[in-house]
Amino acid sequence: MKKTILTAIAALMVSASALAAGPAPDGQVVTRAGTNPSVSVPKANFTGQARMETLFKAQGKFTAYGASVTFEPGARTHWHIHPNGQVLIVTAGVGYTQEWGKAVQTIYPGDVVWCPPGIKHWHGATAATAMSHTAISQVGDPVVWLEEVGDTSYPK
Secondary structure (H helix, E strand, O other): OEEOOOOOHHHHHHHHHHHEEOOOOOHHHHOOOOOOOOOOOOOEEEOOOOEEEEEOOOOEEEEEEEEEEEEEOEEOOOOOOOOOOEEHHHHHHOOEEEOOOOOOOEEEOOOOOOOOOOOOOOEOOOOOEEEEEEEEEEEEOEEEEEEOOOOOOOOO
């Protein structure tokens, strides 16, 4: 069954108002590491254990937000769609990503994955290693959550 949420972070029960673009700051803003709490991702949209930490929020006319997501070995998203697209930057470990109807691709630290608007896909860790990535999305871009990634799609 399709589940729509305002954003991936909204699925983590972070209020949408906390993500909305506030007034633009007068100068640079430094957010210290460890300032934002790490929270478990919702079981409704993920298989296995994963955690997310907000890295930055929208500011003024800049309407993107970023989050760091860490997938334990075997953890992965369900199939989903970002109507406005998403960027993933792999920061640690080894993972997988797959676009509907295409082969699974292995992703490594430093790889950047552009998920185009409206493309059904999933991403997560390999069965043996954890994987972390930075996810950058638009505020107000409703993620459409779909079915679990079955054993035939997930490499063992």
